[in-house]
Amino acid sequence: xxxxxxxxxxxxxxxxxxxxxxxxxxxxxxxxxxxxxxxxxxxxxxxxxxxxxxxxxxxxxxxxxxxxxxxxxxxxxxxxxxxxxxxxxxxxxxxxxxxxxxxxxxxxx
Numbered sequence: 001x002x003x004x005x006x007x008x009x010x011x012x013x014x015x016x017x018x019x020x021x022x023x024x025x026x027x028x029x030x031x032x033x034x035x036x037x038x039x040x041x042x043x044x045x046x047x048x049x050x051x052x053x054x055x056x057x058x059x060x061x062x063x064x065x066x067x068x069x070x071x072x073x074x075x076x077x078x079x080x081x082x083x084x085x086x087x088x089x090x091x092x093x094x095x096x097x098x099x100x101x102x103x104x105x106x107x108x109x
């Protein structure tokens with residue numbers, strides 16, 4: 001699935017039709033920012049969930065990042081999604097942050 005080439009859904013039941021959609025990108029730079037902004041402003045006005053919801057983006061991004069941390073750490077890790085910490089692994093939890101350059105430190109809460 002990708003916007004630059006459209007998307008295709010292949011159902012698990014081979015008797016069901018394959019569904020495809022062509023990309024919906026705008027000239028001159030092949031993007032769909034205008035639609036995303038309009039959707040975001042509509043969500044603010046109506047209270048509806050935007051198509052690019054930050055909560056869902058956070059969760060899907062975490063999946064990839066946590067997989068990379070597990071690979072870097074060299075073993076399987078247990079993740080507590082509520083606390084956003086690894087369970088019982090201080091060394092893995094240290095990988096969740098990095099040291100920033102002076103003047104660009106991440107604020108501590």
